[in-house]
Amino acid sequence: MAEKTYLQAISDGLRQEMRRDARICVMGEDVGLYGGAFKVTNGFQEEFGAWRVLDMPLSETAIVAGATGAALMGLRPVAEMQFADFVSCAWDHLVTVAAKQHYRAGTPIPIVLRLPSGGGFSGGPFHSQNPESSFAHIPGLKVVCPATPADAKGLLVSAIEDANPVLFFEHKHLYRRIKGDVPDERYTIPFGQARVHRAGDDITLVTWGAMVYTADEAAGRLAEDGVSVEVLDLRTLIPWDRERVLDSVRRCSKVLVLHEDTRTGGFGAEIAATIAEESFEHLDAPVRRLAAPDSPVPFSPVLEKAFIPQVDDVVAALRELAAY
Amino acid sequence: MSTGTQTEVVMPQMGVSVSEGTVTKWLKQQGEPVALDEPLLEISTDKVDTEVPSPGEGVVTAILVPEGMTVEVGTVLAIIAPEGAAAPAEPVPAEPAAPEPEPAVVVAPQPVAPALEPPLQPAPIVAPPPPAGDGDSDGRTFVSPVVARIAAEHGVDPSVVPGTGQGGRVTKKDILTFIESGAAAPAPMETTETLPAAPSAPLPEAPAQVPTSPPVPAVLVARPISPQPQAADDELAPGETVVPITAMRRGVMEHMRRSVDTSAHVTSAIEVDMSRVVSVREQLKREAKAAGGVSPTYLAFVARATVETLKAYPWVNAQIRGEKIVTRSYVNLGIAVSLDEGRGLIVPVIRNAQDLNLLGIARAIADLAERARTKKLLPDDVQGGTFTITNPGGYGTFHGTPIINQPQAGILGTYALVKRPWVVQDELGQDVIAIRPVMNLTLTYDHRLVDGAYAGGFLRDLRERLENWSDEG
Numbered sequence: 104m105a106e107k108t109y110l111q112a113i114s115d116g117l118r119q120e121m122r123r124d125a126r127i128c129v130m131g132e133d134v135g136l137y138g139g140a141f142k143v144t145n146g147f148q149e150e151f152g153a154w155r156v157l158d159m160p161l162s163e164t165a166i167v168a169g170a171t172g173a174a175l176m177g178l179r180p181v182a183e184m185q186f187a188d189f190v191s192c193a194w195d196h197l198v199t200v201a202a203k204q205h206y207r208a209g210t211p212i213p214i215v216l217r218l219p220s221g222g223g224f225s226g227g228p229f230h231s232q233n234p235e236s237s238f239a240h241i242p243g244l245k246v247v248c249p250a251t252p253a254d255a256k257g258l259l260v261s262a263i264e265d266a267n268p269v270l271f272f273e274h275k276h277l278y279r280r281i282k283g284d285v286p287d288e289r290y291t292i293p294f295g296q297a298r299v300h301r302a303g304d305d306i307t308l309v310t311w312g313a314m315v316y317t318a319d320e321a322a323g324r325l326a327e328d329g330v331s332v333e334v335l336d337l338r339t340l341i342p343w344d345r346e347r348v349l350d351s352v353r354r355c356s357k358v359l360v361l362h363e364d365t366r367t368g369g370f371g372a373e374i375a376a377t378i379a380e381e382s383f384e385h386l387d388a389p390v391r392r393l394a395a396p397d398s399p400v401p402f403s404p405v406l407e408k409a410f411i412p413q414v415d416d417v418v419a420a421l422r423e424l425a426a427y
Numbered sequence: 428m429s430t431g432t433q434t435e436v437v438m439p440q441m442g443v444s445v446s447e448g449t450v451t452k453w454l455k456q457q458g459e460p461v462a463l464d465e466p467l468l469e470i471s472t473d474k475v476d477t478e479v480p481s482p483g484e485g486v487v488t489a490i491l492v493p494e495g496m497t498v499e500v501g502t503v504l505a506i507i508a509p510e511g512a513a514a515p516a517e518p519v520p521a522e523p524a525a526p527e528p529e530p531a532v533v534v535a536p537q538p539v540a541p542a543l544e545p546p547l548q549p550a551p552i553v554a555p556p557p558p559a560g561d562g563d564s565d566g567r568t569f570v571s572p573v574v575a576r577i578a579a580e581h582g583v584d585p586s587v588v589p590g591t592g593q594g595g596r597v598t599k600k601d602i603l604t605f606i607e608s609g610a611a612a613p614a615p616m617e618t619t620e621t622l623p624a625a626p627s628a629p630l631p632e633a634p635a636q637v638p639t640s641p642p643v644p645a646v647l648v649a650r651p652i653s654p655q656p657q658a659a660d661d662e663l664a665p666g667e668t669v670v671p672i673t674a675m676r677r678g679v680m681e682h683m684r685r686s687v688d689t690s691a692h693v694t695s696a697i698e699v700d701m702s703r704v705v706s707v708r709e710q711l712k713r714e715a716k717a718a719g720g721v722s723p724t725y726l727a728f729v730a731r732a733t734v735e736t737l738k739a740y741p742w743v744n745a746q747i748r749g750e751k752i753v754t755r756s757y758v759n760l761g762i763a764v765s766l767d768e769g770r771g772l773i774v775p776v777i778r779n780a781q782d783l784n785l786l787g788i789a790r791a792i793a794d795l796a797e798r799a800r801t802k803k804l805l806p807d808d809v810q811g812g813t814f815t816i817t818n819p820g821g822y823g824t825f826h827g828t829p830i831i832n833q834p835q836a837g838i839l840g841t842y843a844l845v846k847r848p849w850v851v852q853d854e855l856g857q858d859v860i861a862i863r864p865v866m867n868l869t870l871t872y873d874h875r876l877v878d879g880a881y882a883g884g885f886l887r888d889l890r891e892r893l894e895n896w897s898d899e900g
Contacts, residue, residue: 356573356599384576387599
């Protein structure tokens with residue numbers, strides 16, 4: 104067990120798996136010689152060779168299509184997008200081919216797409232998005248959004264093991280900012296199990312990714328008011344841990360769903376709707392959503408701060424719920 | 428509320444849970460003068476029976492609710508006008524054909540904002556005027572899904588629960604706290620029992636007595652008491668007599684039934700050699716006689732030992748609250764007191780009993796029992812209990828299986844102290860038979876929360892404490 108950054112945990116987990124299983128290979132732009140846009144695969148090419156750590160042309164379409172073909176042929180590719188935003192270039196291969204191949208032809212596509220996502224550092228509209236809900240809507244894809252270093256490693260291992268295409272959203276803002284103890288040995292964290300980041304029994308706050316930390320800080324402020332907020336980190340959106348969420352809602356009866364992605368059609372809407380369907384008689388207040396407004400992510404630091412939910416925003420939403 | 432010239436006497440809210448009360452006796456009749464705070468009538472609720480002092484000075488110009496009628500809290504019971512006041516003494520017949528006054532005028536019988544804390548004394552709460560202008564936006568009308576569900580499960584009318592949410596809305600916490608307070612003797616929907624036999628509607632007549640003044644005609648929203656009793660039940664066989672069900676009796680009925688439906692009752696019993704307690708008590712009695720002061724009963728000893736023992740067995744003093752188990756660092760000890768003439772049972776509470784020593788508890792018990800029997804209990808006195816002791820032993824019974832006082836987790840029964848042949852060891856360690864005063868104690872506990880071994884441990888420690896009574900007690 105050692106303290107590692109979120110980025111180091113991903114890197115170490117991937118390296119450990121590649122040492123264990125020769126079918127696992129890495130594909131992406133500058134993943135080899137340069138070591139990846141964020142240096143997650145730094146030194147991998149030296150250790151595993153140019154054929155297992157493959158620098159690809161500047162074409163996300165080619166990367167995802169190539170990974171899909173390699174998986175069909177028996178490999179376990181882990182493909183990297185430099186930024187999650189660019190996965191839209193590969194939409195057709197991902198959504199039309201990879202997601203449906205198993206259903207249509209009976210041949211699983213065990214690929215992992217590593218997707219550095221999220222904003223908070225003035226990356227502008229092309230380098231800051233959280234497109235998880237677009238893919239959560241596609242049957243056949245799995246969506247993973249770790250928030251802690253230990254989860255990042257364990258979920259990455261599970262993603263590589265999984266027989267389906269998995270979109271692995273790595274929040275860039277967490278890469279070097281968040282540290283935590285990560286077991287040295289290999290371990291997996293099963294999909295579909297939310298983590299109680301902070302226990303509480305007045306308000307349930309459901310979130311994932313970098314918002315877990317925003318939520319936690321806000322919950323700390325509410326605790327000073329004497330309101331106890333339970334922060335649930337979903338960890339994976341597809342599948343998501345309905346039971347744990349509903350269980351918490353039944354106890355607390357008030358819910359805030361928080362995400363960094365934009366509001367309309369965001370995954371929070373799915374959660375809110377499920378809560379309303381399954382736990383209506385346990386609600387003591389309307390289910391609240393807090394998300395980014397429906398606009399591209401602004402470049403200006405001031406505007407970006409206004410765009411991404413901040414601790415103060417969460418505090419205000421929680422206080423409204425508490426007072427309801 | 429006072430209109431300047433006259434004062435309305437309303438059915439007071441006797442504690443947060445009470446939604447209605449029965450007028451049992453008018454102490455002043457129409458036309459009689461009454462002084463401020465002079466006892467005006469007696470009422471009975473499912474919590475307390477009490478006198479209502481007059482909220483104003485003058486002449487009782489109208490009695491709107493006859494004896495025996497049950498009405499909602501806030502209903503106007505009588506009108507008091509200043510003596511010699513100009514007009515109002517003359518009861519002007521209300522428009523006779525006005526059985527359905529404009530709905531807007533119908534004063535909600537419920538006080539709009541019942542205080543969170545029950546009133547300190549059973550003085551009538553003067554119903555506050557309806558909030559000006561925003562009758563519609565009164566948040567109390569909205570009941571959230573979870574509150575509706577809890578209310579249905581516990582048979583509570585949410586409109587009687589004090590709300591702390593937005594605009595006075597009743598939150599989940601509010602209703603859970605309310606139920607936990609033991610308050611929720613559900614508001615019964617049918618109250619036929621106190622009606623005079625004649626079903627001919629007394630209601631429309633009542634308003635006729637009301638001196639006119641704008642807000643009055645609607646006054647008798649006294650719940651239209653169903654004038655159609657179940658026919659079959661009405662037919663009496665020879666030798667049968669009908670006794671009306673009082674609010675108190677109805678509260679007891681519902682409380683008992685609900686408790687049995689809620690908790691998994693199990694009773695364990697233990698025999699306690701009370702020799703040491705008997706001798707300590709004799710000593711204290713002599714001191715009390717000499718120095719003046721309170722002489723502790725056996726119940727006081729048992730109560731003191733129970734409170735002490737509960738410290739080590741917090742789950743016996745706990746509560747299942749929704750999805751949670753709630754334990755306490757304090758003991759609010761209820762003492763079941765039976766009232767005369769089969770009027771029922773009431774459980775006044777000694778708050779923070781853990782802070783009282785033996786004589787303190789003895790004094791508290793004597794005080795509560797006295798006030799329970801003389802109807803001087805305040806609403807606060809009967810709320811918030813965490814554990815209860817019932818003492819039917821005075822009648823010589825030696826065993827029983829009491830029913831838990833919801834939402835508590837246990838109730839201790841104390842039984843007759845009898846001299847019994849008892850096997851003890853003499854100085855040589857040999858068994859001999861001695862004559863010992865022995866008392867049976869039972870613990871009835873909610874097996875959902877308290878395991879048998881835990882209950883056994885509680886009784887064992889309680890016996891230990893009584894048999895080796897220490898003077899610090």
